[in-house]
Amino acid sequence: MDTENDPHTQPSQPLPGGEQIDVVYGVGAQPDTSCTPEHLHVCFHCSGELVYPLDWSEEGPRHWRVVLRCPECESRREGVFEQAAVEHLDDELDRGSSALLGDLRRMTHANMSEEVEFFVRALEADLITPGDF
Numbered sequence: 604m605d606t607e608n609d610p611h612t613q614p615s616q617p618l619p620g621g622e623q624i625d626v627v628y629g630v631g632a633q634p635d636t637s638c639t640p641e642h643l644h645v646c647f648h649c650s651g652e653l654v655y656p657l658d659w660s661e662e663g664p665r666h667w668r669v670v671l672r673c674p675e676c677e678s679r680r681e682g683v684f685e686q687a688a689v690e691h692l693d694d695e696l697d698r699g700s701s702a703l704l705g706d707l708r709r710m711t712h713a714n715m716s717e718e719v720e721f722f723v724r725a726l727e728a729d730l731i732t733p734g735d736f
Contacts, residue, residue, distance in 0.1 A: 656669050657672050668682070669682065
């Protein structure tokens, strides 16, 4: 694509991380409805399922402009999506957050159990003295 002579392109827009992207504006562009609701969390490039929004703004009563990022391949895309697709993405993000919190609780419990075991063994072996505190 020749971005220098295209009136719908603003070349080299800086992103917060210092990266540069070309922004392409369509003439009379319609919202991107080709992406079904269950796919916004899936990367268009590597099919990773960890895509998350970097930024979003309302684009009318039932559409949102969303900047998406894949942490697996660093791909980014921006599009205007229907409310249902964005709600589905939000549900996926909530589900992922719940899974992470569950994993954190299990790991914290396992680590604390291990620490208690070590402490009990040290007490039983008289390895802990008042000077340790």
